[in-house]
Amino acid sequence: MSTQTIEKAVEKKxxxxxxxxxxxxxVNDPLSDDNPITVQVLGICSALAVTTQMKPTLTMAIxxxxxxxxSNLIISLMRSLIPSRVRIIVxxxxxxxxxxxxxxxxxxxxxxxxxxxxVFVGLIITNCIVMGRLEAFAMANKPWDSVLDxxxxxxxxxxxxxxxxxxxxxxxxxxxxxxxxFEAMGIEHxxxxxxxxxxxxxxxxxxxxxxxxxxxxxxxxx
Amino acid sequence: xxxxxxxxxxxxxVLTIVLGGLLSLANQGLKPxxxxxxxxxxxxKILSAVTDLKGKKxxxxxxxxxxxxxxxxxxxxxxxxxxxxxxxxxxAENVDIAKNYKKAPEDRLYPVxxxxxxxxxxxxxxxxxxIYGKGLWGPIWGFIALETDLNTIKGVSFDHKTETxxxxxxxxxxxxxxxxxxxxVFNDGGEVVSVIMRKGENNPASLLDEHHVDGxxxxxxTGKGVNEMLESYFMHYEGFISKTKSNASExxxxxx
Numbered sequence: 001m002s003t004q005t006i007e008k009a010v011e012k013k014x015x016x017x018x019x020x021x022x023x024x025x026x027v028n029d030p031l032s033d034d035n036p037i038t039v040q041v042l043g044i045c046s047a048l049a050v051t052t053q054m055k056p057t058l059t060m061a062i063x064x065x066x067x068x069x070x071s072n073l074i075i076s077l078m079r080s081l082i083p084s085r086v087r088i089i090v091x092x093x094x095x096x097x098x099x100x101x102x103x104x105x106x107x108x109x110x111x112x113x114x115x116x117x118x119v120f121v122g123l124i125i126t127n128c129i130v131m132g133r134l135e136a137f138a139m140a141n142k143p144w145d146s147v148l149d150x151x152x153x154x155x156x157x158x159x160x161x162x163x164x165x166x167x168x169x170x171x172x173x174x175x176x177x178x179x180x181x182f183e184a185m186g187i188e189h190x191x192x193x194x195x196x197x198x199x200x201x202x203x204x205x206x207x208x209x210x211x212x213x214x215x216x217x218x219x220x221x222x
Numbered sequence: 223x224x225x226x227x228x229x230x231x232x233x234x235x236v237l238t239i240v241l242g243g244l245l246s247l248a249n250q251g252l253k254p255x256x257x258x259x260x261x262x263x264x265x266x267k268i269l270s271a272v273t274d275l276k277g278k279k280x281x282x283x284x285x286x287x288x289x290x291x292x293x294x295x296x297x298x299x300x301x302x303x304x305x306x307x308x309x310x311x312x313x314a315e316n317v318d319i320a321k322n323y324k325k326a327p328e329d330r331l332y333p334v335x336x337x338x339x340x341x342x343x344x345x346x347x348x349x350x351x352x353i354y355g356k357g358l359w360g361p362i363w364g365f366i367a368l369e370t371d372l373n374t375i376k377g378v379s380f381d382h383k384t385e386t387x388x389x390x391x392x393x394x395x396x397x398x399x400x401x402x403x404x405x406x407v408f409n410d411g412g413e414v415v416s417v418i419m420r421k422g423e424n425n426p427a428s429l430l431d432e433h434h435v436d437g438x439x440x441x442x443x444t445g446k447g448v449n450e451m452l453e454s455y456f457m458h459y460e461g462f463i464s465k466t467k468s469n470a471s472e473x474x475x476x477x478x
Contacts, residue, residue, distance in 0.1 A: 081233065082233070083225040083229060083230040083233055084225070085225070085230060086230055086233075086234060089234075090233075090234075090237060093237060093238070093241055094241065097241040097244060097245060100245055100248075101244075101245070101248050104248050104249060104252050104256070105248075105252065107252070107256050107259065108252040108255035108256045108259060109255065109259075111256075111259035111260070111262070111263055112263075115263075115381070116391075119384060194439060194440065197389065197440070198389065198440065
């Protein structure tokens with residue numbers, strides 16, 4: 001009996017494994033080779049604005065991942081229903097709804113974070129990465145692939161802003177997640193750098209990250 | 223694929239209804255929790271002007287608040303207001319400072335929070351006043367606590383809506399609010415001189431007398447907003463302050 005079922009399964013075209021090589025690429029590519037921030041240079045606005053400290057940056061990263069993954073999933077599920085002439089506004093409406101939901105949940109359960117991030121949560125709506133993935137990927141691909149693509153791009157965005165925030169918080173305020181790092185190391189008066197606290201500091205760090213990354217990957221702008 | 227206009231219109235309508243419904247559902251569902259968060263936030267802000275709330279959370283703060291704070295509402299002349307025009311009782315915690323700020327100063331309601339020892343209402347330890355003003359990008363507000371002499375600042379806590387993170391937004395930190403402790407509001411002649419934040423940071427100590435505090439590097443305009451806010455509200459509360467002071471001195475006179 002059991003051999004029969006196996007034979008039948010073999011007759012059908014074998015289903016692609018949930019994490020096949022092709023699908024792993026969706027997640028891995030945006031982390032480095034096709035990173036939304038450092039290679040495509042999207043979502044710079046929030047990368048400069050929220051990255052003064054690790055804590056709000058982490059909240060922002062999680063929010064963006066949730067929004068990208070779910071909007072990719074939903075748009076991909078509806079992709080054959082969406083009239084092509086109004087597709088952009090449909091995507092926008094969905095993204096705006098998801099972002100508002102995130103913002104409402106933050107207001108209810110993480111009020112301090114909600115206040116600190118204030119307008120930037122709302123500005124996820126205009127984050128080019130989200131709309132870019134919907135238009136470029138979710139409109140033409142299957143739901144699971146789209147989820148992975150969203151996850152990859154969300155993580156690609158997240159690790160960059162977390163890296164920027166890491167250096168900005170250490171050198172700008174001498175802290176890590178609000179914890180006084182240098183005092184704990186016994187350095188009483190660490191000279192913090194005011195430049196790191198301003199958005200200009202984020203530009204410098206972002207530039208350095210892009211430099212290091214492009215040296216490693218050999219990516220050249222065409 | 224080109225769809226018909228009818229399809230597009232129906233699709234858009236359905237989408238709008240579904241998304242709109244979802245949002246209002248979430249709004250209604252989360253409302254009680256959000257209101258609690260806002261209440262906790264307001265009460266923590268009031269208390270943090272006088273005590274250190276570090277390590278305290280949620281219900282503990284609400285309990286502490288009900289034990290130690292007694293609130294009244296006064297008008298610009300310092301007279302207690304208990305009912306609004308419609309005769310409904312006014313609760314100080316529910317007075318919307320932002321809405322009142324839009325009215326002329328003499329029409330506003332001014333809540334006063336009296337901080338007393340737990341269980342002993344007569345032993346007032348400090349007076350806490352809400353304040354409101356304009357920062358660089360949007361509104362700023364906070365609470366300022368005065369000692370029983372109604373002159374020395376016991377503590378402040380500031381908050382803001384959209385000041386620049388890392389620059390103007392620093393007004394919410396303890397580092398900044400600590401600078402105000404012990405400063406004086408009135409001069410020897412009893413006139414309001416307020417406490418002014420200097421321009422720039424790390425000013426020499428000689429410039430930081432009892433009416434001046436060190437400034438915020440890179441956030442001069444937020445500092446200016448804070449200065450204006452403090453001065454105007456000290457003026458607005460002057461009625462209450464002078465009334466309370468003269469009451470206190472009468473009481474002292476009666477004792478002798």
